Amino acid sequence: MAIEGSTATASRRIRLGMVGGGRDAFIGGVHRIASRIDDRYELVAGAFSSTPEKSKASAADLGVSPDRAYGDYVEMAKREARLKNGIEAVAIVTPNHMHYPVAREFLKRGIHVICDKPLTSTLADARRLAKAAEASGALFVLTHNYTGYPMIRQARDMVAGGDLGKIRLVQVEYAQDWLTENLEVTGQKQAGWRTDPDRSGLGGSTGDIGTHAFNLASFVSGLKLEELCADLDAFVEGRRVDDNGHVLMRFEGGAKGMLWCSQVAPGNENALKLRVYGEKGGLEWAQEDPNYLWYTPLGQPKRLLTRNGAGATAAGQRVSRIPGGHPEGYLEGFANIYTEAAQAIRAMQAGQPIPPEVYFPGIEEGLAGVAFVAGCVDSSRRGASWVKFGSYLRR
Numbered sequence: 524m525a526i527e528g529s530t531a532t533a534s535r536r537i538r539l540g541m542v543g544g545g546r547d548a549f550i551g552g553v554h555r556i557a558s559r560i561d562d563r564y565e566l567v568a569g570a571f572s573s574t575p576e577k578s579k580a581s582a583a584d585l586g587v588s589p590d591r592a593y594g595d596y597v598e599m600a601k602r603e604a605r606l607k608n609g610i611e612a613v614a615i616v617t618p619n620h621m622h623y624p625v626a627r628e629f630l631k632r633g634i635h636v637i638c639d640k641p642l643t644s645t646l647a648d649a650r651r652l653a654k655a656a657e658a659s660g661a662l663f664v665l666t667h668n669y670t671g672y673p674m675i676r677q678a679r680d681m682v683a684g685g686d687l688g689k690i691r692l693v694q695v696e697y698a699q700d701w702l703t704e705n706l707e708v709t710g711q712k713q714a715g716w717r718t719d720p721d722r723s724g725l726g727g728s729t730g731d732i733g734t735h736a737f738n739l740a741s742f743v744s745g746l747k748l749e750e751l752c753a754d755l756d757a758f759v760e761g762r763r764v765d766d767n768g769h770v771l772m773r774f775e776g777g778a779k780g781m782l783w784c785s786q787v788a789p790g791n792e793n794a795l796k797l798r799v800y801g802e803k804g805g806l807e808w809a810q811e812d813p814n815y816l817w818y819t820p821l822g823q824p825k826r827l828l829t830r831n832g833a834g835a836t837a838a839g840q841r842v843s844r845i846p847g848g849h850p851e852g853y854l855e856g857f858a859n860i861y862t863e864a865a866q867a868i869r870a871m872q873a874g875q876p877i878p879p880e881v882y883f884p885g886i887e888e889g890l891a892g893v894a895f896v897a898g899c900v901d902s903s904r905r906g907a908s909w910v911k912f913g914s915y916l917r918r
Contacts, residue, residue: 536565537865540603540610540634542596542625543617545571545581547712550639551616554666555585557857558614563865568603568610570596596625604632612637612662612868618722619730623648630659635868637664637861641734641896642889644724646915649893656886662871664864667738667884667892669795671859673830673851674816676882677839678743678799678806681818687801693744693772693780694798697736698791702728702766705759720763726896727764729755733784733899734892736795738884740782741891743806744799746774748891753899754907758787770899773909813852841880860884890916 539558544551551571558564568591571581575594582592593599603609612635615625623643626636636656642665643649656663669675682690706714716722717731724730741748750773755765766787772780785791795810807817814830828834831847842859845851863883870877894915902910 537563537612537868538567538608538610539564540568540599540613541566542570542599542613542615543572543621544569544614545577546584548616549713553854553857554614554616554637554639554861556854557668558861560854560858561862561865563862564612567591567608568593568599570594570599597628600628600632600634604634610634611872612864615639618716619644619724620722623652626652626663627655630655630661630663633659633661635662635664635864637666637864638889639666640738640884640889641724641730641892642886643893644722644730646893646897649890653886653890662864662867663886663889664860664867665884665886665889665892666857666860667735667742667888668853668856668860669735669739669810670742670882670884671842671856671863672810672813673839673843674808674813674828675739675743675797676842677828677836678797678808678816679745680836680838681806682743682745682799682801686804686818686820687799687806688803689776690744690746690774690778690799690801692798692800693740693746693774693778694782695736695740695780696783696794696796697732697785698783698788698794699732699786700789700791702759702786703789705761707762718762718764718766723764724893724896725764725900727757727762728766728784728786729753729768729770729899730764730896732786732795733768733770733782734895736782736784737895738888738892739795739797740772740780740799741888742884743797744774744778746776746778746780748780748895748912749773749775750909750911751895751898751902752907752909753902755899755903765900765903768899768903810852813856814847814850 570593572578578594579592613629615638707718752771755768767785770782797808799806804820816828819825863881867877
C-alpha cells in the first residue's frame with residue numbers, strides 16, 4: 524500500500540523539534556521537507572543555531588513561535604519535556620560531533636530521536652549512544668535515506684526471497700566531485716565542517732558518504748561484515764581527512780565485497796551505485812536513476828524492473844506514492860524514513876507492537892556505520908591490513 528497522508532494512523536500530527544538546521548544549513552531543510560511530505564509532523568520548537576539570536580531568527584523564518592526557539596539544546600530538552608504540549612520527537616541535524624550529546628539529552632527524557640547520519644563522530648560516542656538509546660525506551664531513528672527508495676526495498680525483498688540464490692559478490696560505490704579542490708579554505712560552510720576531524724570524525728569521505736554505501740550494501744544483501752581492508756587517501760594537499768577510499772570486504776558465509784567512496788572524482792555529482800550477484804542472478808541499481816532496477820537471471824536477458832511496472836513487488840510499492848513514470852527519489856526516500864518513524868511512534872504511544880512491515884535504520888545500523896569508519900581508518904594506517912569488524916562493534 525502506498526504511503527499517503529490520508530492513511531495516517533492518527534489525525535494529530537507529531538510535534539517535532541529540531542536541533543541545528545538554521546539559516547544556510549542544507550540538511551535541515553531536507554529533513555523539514557521530508558517530515559511534511561506525508562503530513563505526519565508539525566515543527567513546533569527548535570535550537571536551530573548555537574546562539575540564541577541566530578536560533579530565534581531561524582525560528583522566525585520557519586514560523587516557529589519565539590517562546591519555543593532556544594539557543595541551547597539542553598534548555599530545549601528540559602523545557603520541552605515539562606510542557607504539556609512539548610515535542611514528541613526531535614530531529615538532530617547538527618555536524619557529527621554534536622549528535623551524541625544532543626541525542627543523549629532528549630533520550631533520557633523519553634523523547635524520540637530522528638538523527639542524521641553518521642551516528643556520531645567517534646566510536647566511543649557511538650557505543651555510549653547505543654547504551655543511552657537502549658536505556659531510554661524511546662525510539663531512535665537514523666536517516667540513511669537510501670534505504671527508503673522503493674527499488675532498494677524491492678532489491679532487498681528479492682535477495683531475501685532467494686531470487687539471486689546465495690550471494691557471492693557485492694559491489695558498491697559512491698562518487699562525488701565537489702571536494703576536488705580545497706573548498707574548505709574558502710569559508711564554504713559544508714566543506715568546512717565535513718573536512719574538520721574535530722567535527723566530522725576521523726573519516727572524511729568514508730564517514731560522509733562511505734557510511735551510506737556500506738549501509739546500502741548491508742541492507743540489500745542482508746550480509747554481515749566479517750573483515751575489511753581499506754586504503755584511504757587525502758589527495759587534496761593539506762586536507763586532514765580522507766577524500767577517497769577503496770575497501771575490500773569479507774562477509775560471513777564467504778561472500779566478498781568492494782566499496783569505493785570518493786569526493787574527488789570529477790564528473791560525478793551523487794553517483795551511488797550498487798551491484799549484488801548470487802548463484803542464480805544479479806541486481807544493479809543507480810541512485811541517479813532510482814526508479815529502475817536491473818535484474819539478470821543467470822543465462823537470461825537482462826530485465827528492467829520499474830517502480831510501478833510489471834515485476835514490482837509489494838515491498839517497493841508500499842513506499843511509493845505516485846504513478847509509474849513520475850520520478851521519486853531523494854526527498855521521498857527521506858520522507859519514507861520519517862513516515863515509518865511516525866508509524867512506529869504512534870504504535871508505541873498506543874501500547875501496540877510496531878507493524879512488522881515498518882522499517883527504518885536505527886541504533887544498530889548507526890553503530891555499524893561508525894565502526895566501519897573506525898575499521899577503515901585503522902586498516903589504512905596499518906598499510907591496508909585486514910581488520911576484524913566485530914572488534915569495533917563491542918560495547
